[in-house]
Structure formats: structure tokens, C-alpha cells
Amino acid sequence: MSVEWPRPLVAGNWKMNGLKSSHEVLSEIQNGYTPGLKAKVELVVCPPATLVHSFAVACVGSRVGIGGQDCHAKESGAFTGDLSAEMLADAGAAYVIVGHSERRQYHKEKDADVCAKAVAAHRAGLAAIVCVGETREEREAGRTLAVVRKQLRGSVPVDSNSRNLVVAYEPVWAIGTGLTPTAADVAEVHAAIREELKRLVGKADHARVRILYGGSVKPSNASELMAVENVNGALVGGASLVAADFLAIAGAYLG
Numbered sequence: 001m002s003v004e005w006p007r008p009l010v011a012g013n014w015k016m017n018g019l020k021s022s023h024e025v026l027s028e029i030q031n032g033y034t035p036g037l038k039a040k041v042e043l044v045v046c047p048p049a050t051l052v053h054s055f056a057v058a059c060v061g062s063r064v065g066i067g068g069q070d071c072h073a074k075e076s077g078a079f080t081g082d083l084s085a086e087m088l089a090d091a092g093a094a095y096v097i098v099g100h101s102e103r104r105q106y107h108k109e110k111d112a113d114v115c116a117k118a119v120a121a122h123r124a125g126l127a128a129i130v131c132v133g134e135t136r137e138e139r140e141a142g143r144t145l146a147v148v149r150k151q152l153r154g155s156v157p158v159d160s161n162s163r164n165l166v167v168a169y170e171p172v173w174a175i176g177t178g179l180t181p182t183a184a185d186v187a188e189v190h191a192a193i194r195e196e197l198k199r200l201v202g203k204a205d206h207a208r209v210r211i212l213y214g215g216s217v218k219p220s221n222a223s224e225l226m227a228v229e230n231v232n233g234a235l236v237g238g239a240s241l242v243a244a245d246f247l248a249i250a251g252a253y254l255g
């Protein structure tokens with residue numbers, strides 16, 4: 001029996017960028033999401049929380065999905081400034097990024113915290129985009145695979161399946177630097193992630209979990225990176241803020 005894959009996923013992580021005026025960028029993305037592109041690739045935009053609801057409302061009909069960039073593990077309570085997965089779902093999000101390296105670095109999030117957030121995402125009916133990736137020091141010490149495997153084992157909830165889990169491999173040293181690993185390096189890490197998923201998600205479904213590559217993805221390198229085995233899409237930072245660049249990256253799937 002042949003495995004029917006879900007479409008690859010190209011997600012834009014806008015980080016702390018975006019004001020009301022950014023609706024213009026969203027409109028350009030929607031206009032460029034043609035039926036031909038829709039047939040080949042799923043597009044998701046993860047704006048700052050202030051824009052999640054209005055973006056979700058604007059996207060009804062265009063099928064561009066909306067995601068949050070983080071969530072709290074609890075459903076509600078005295079957590080000033082935080083946002084629950086249920087609130088993101090209520091605002092119209094279908095995805096939430098958890099465990100981004102900027103959260104791990106600046107907010108000291110550990111694997112257990114990331115896992116609790118992914119559990120919350122599932123509880124709220126969201127798909128969790130779980131981020132993993134090594135630092136430059138870890139790569140230079142030859143520890144990349146060990147680090148990524150450990151992060152996965154600690155961060156992926158037991159109830160995960162190919163509909164509620166996406167994994168994003170983002171080498172920390174490649175984020176916002178213009179540097180990318182070689183295609184062979186990406187292939188090696190993604191193969192290790194796939195193998196690990198076999199244990200975490202189960203034999204029946206692990207092959208359908210999408211594994212995204214993230215870190216300095218641009219229109220100029222998207223085709224090469226998206227062609228690597230076990231790369232099922234991209235998590236795009238800077239280039240996702242420019243509609244033409246984001247669409248060109250997704251366009252890598254038009255062949």
C-alpha cells in the first residue's frame with residue numbers, strides 16, 4: 001500500500017514583527033496562494049499574538065492557515081502576560097510553534113516545558129510545531145544528532161500523530177545568520193529525526209509526520225533544501241515577512 005503524504009508545509013514565523021499595516025503583506029500572500037500552489041503545499045503564517053485573530057478572520061476562504069508562536073501549558077489562570085493554547089484556538093489559530101530556540105534561550109524553556117506546551121496545543125485541538133536544533137558549539141563538538149534526539153524525546157508528547165505534530169529542525173547557528181547546513185548535513189539530521197519519530201509516534205504514522213527545515217531559508221536556497229530526503233517543508237523567519245519571498249520559497253514545490 002502506498003503511503004499518501006499530507007502536503008508539505010511552509011510556515012512563516014514572523015517573530016516580534018507585524019502591525020495592523022501588515023495586513024497588506026498577508027493579502028499579498030493570499031493573492032499569491034494560487035490553486036496550483038494550494039494543491040502542492042500548505043501555507044501557514046504565525047504572526048505576533050496581537051494579529052492572530054484578525055489574520056485568521058482575513059484568511060477564511062483563502063486557506064492560508066494561522067499559527068501562534070508560543071502558548072502556556074495551562075488553560076487559564078493567574079499567568080500575567082501569557083496566552084493559552086485554547087485562546088489561540090479561540091482566536092482562529094490551527095497551529096502553534098513550541099520550543100523555538102529563541103524561547104529556549106531567552107525564556108529558559110527546557111524540553112519538559114516544551115512538551116507541556118505541546119500537550120496543551122493538542123488539548124486545544126491545535127497542531128504543535130515542535131522546534132529542535134543544535135548550537136554552533138554542539139555541532140562543532142560532534143553532538144548534533146545526540147542533542148536533537150534528546151530534545152525530541154523530551155519535547156514530543158506521547159499522544160502525537162501526523163495531524164497534531166510537526167517537527168522543525170532549526171540549527172541555532174543558522175537562524176538569521178545567512179548560514180545553512182549542507183544538504184548532506186540536513187539529510188543526516190532529518191533521517192535521525194524520522195528514526196526517532198518511529199519510536200515516539202509509532203510505526204503506523206511516523207512516516208507522515210512533517211519535518212520542516214528552518215534557518216536562513218530564502219528563495220535562492222529553497223529548492224535545494226526542500227529537495228532533501230525527509231524535508232517536508234520549511235519554517236521561515238525573515239524571508240516570510242516579504243510576501244514575494246515567502247511565496248517563492250513555497251514555489252519550490254511547483255518544481
Ligand SMILES: O=C(CO)COP(=O)(O)O
Nearest residue numbers: 013175176215216237238
Ligand atoms: O527562526 C526561524 C524560523 O522559526 C528562522 O529564521 P530565519 O529564516 O530568519 O533564519
